[in-house]
Amino acid sequence: MIAGPRGNMGREAVKLVQREENMQLTGVIDYKFGGMTMQETETMEPLQIPVYETLDEAAENKPDVLIDLTNPETGKKHLRRALELGIRPVVGTTGFTDDDINVLSELAEEKELGAVIAPNFAIGAILLMKLSVMAAKYMPNVEIIEQHHDRKLDAPSGTAMKTAQMISAVRPAGSQGHPDEEEAWQGARGADYEGMKVHSVRLPGRVAHQEVIFGGEGQTLTIRHDSLNRASFMPGVKMAVEHVTVSAGLVYGLENLID
Ligand SMILES: NC(=O)C1=CN([C@@H]2O[C@H](COP(=O)(O)OP(=O)(O)OC[C@H]3O[C@@H](n4cnc5c(N)ncnc54)[C@H](O)[C@@H]3O)[C@@H](O)[C@H]2O)C=CC1
Numbered sequence: 001m002i003a004g005p006r007g008n009m010g011r012e013a014v015k016l017v018q019r020e021e022n023m024q025l026t027g028v029i030d031y032k033f034g035g036m037t038m039q040e041t042e043t044m045e046p047l048q049i050p051v052y053e054t055l056d057e058a059a060e061n062k063p064d065v066l067i068d069l070t071n072p073e074t075g076k077k078h079l080r081r082a083l084e085l086g087i088r089p090v091v092g093t094t095g096f097t098d099d100d101i102n103v104l105s106e107l108a109e110e111k112e113l114g115a116v117i118a119p120n121f122a123i124g125a126i127l128l129m130k131l132s133v134m135a136a137k138y139m140p141n142v143e144i145i146e147q148h149h150d151r152k153l154d155a156p157s158g159t160a161m162k163t164a165q166m167i168s169a170v171r172p173a174g175s176q177g178h179p180d181e182e183e184a185w186q187g188a189r190g191a192d193y194e195g196m197k198v199h200s201v202r203l204p205g206r207v208a209h210q211e212v213i214f215g216g217e218g219q220t221l222t223i224r225h226d227s228l229n230r231a232s233f234m235p236g237v238k239m240a241v242e243h244v245t246v247s248a249g250l251v252y253g254l255e256n257l258i259d
């Protein structure tokens with residue numbers, strides 16, 4: 001089951017499920033075309049697959065897994081409801097807070113169902129996060145710049161938030177920049193996560209990009225990842241789907257699934 005099949009990511013996910021032998025698309029969720037088949041919508045892949053308006057309706061078809069690629073509000077509702085309905089959620093949708101994750105993690109435990117929230121499915125982005133943690137131990141002066149297409153709703157990106165959280169677990173607390181610095185224009189120094197600055201760029205022509213820049217005496221280190229298309233995320237979606245079918249409990253971040 002895929003929610004958001006008309007979106008940039010949802011379209012790729014439909015193709016992924018279609019080409020994987022061990023996966024079967026039981027339906028898609030789209031509030032606009034409920035009751036039709038994908039083919040009839042003329043905006044989705046021409047498949048004889050039912051479109052449901054809501055997750056509750058889609059659940060009648062007994063899907064094992066829900067892949068949610070929608071928006072923050074819908075993603076949160078879908079994740080909770082999927083667990084309540086006994087469906088294993090794989091959520092790529094970003095915009096989850098720490099509180100959301102804690103509550104949903106408890107629910108997944110209680111229901112003994114596998115669940116994944118992955119702020120980024122691209123293996124290169126996962127490696128960027130892991131390498132950033134390694135670098136931050138030795139170079140704690142760090143800022144993050146993420147760049148995305150201008151249709152993105154949330155800022156900072158889920159990837160930037162996760163990167164900052166992972167770095168802050170090893171970085172001594174400290175505010176980046178001069179202690180007396182002042183912003184003549186509000187926001188000039190970016191968002192602040194435990195003293196770390198995070199800058200979000202939104203431009204047409206961009207897809208998904210992130211730089212983590214470390215500074216030290218007489219040197220800088222830049223770790224950069226670029227997703228050039230949405231196909232870059234699909235191996236991670238596959239990994240997450242396979243994981244939830246054989247596990248119980250919620251995993252936040254694919255870095256927890258690779259060595
Ligand atoms: N984890 C990852 O690796 C990635 C995550 N994302 C995240 O995935 C989400 C989707 O991204 P895009 O595909 O670029 O966005 P998009 O805007 O192209 O697609 C979102 C789709 O969700 C649909 N939608 C909204 N409410 C819905 C509902 N109630 N039921 C069913 N469908 C609904 C919209 O109609 C739209 O087609 C965003 O939160 C984005 O940040 C995007 C790329 C990679």
Ligand SMILES: O=C(O)C1=N[C@H](C(=O)O)C[C@H](O)C1
Nearest residue numbers: 094119120152157158159208
């Ligand atoms: O909206 C996007 O496009 C992306 N969203 C995710 C995020 O917020 O980090 C993953 C990737 O950066 C693409």
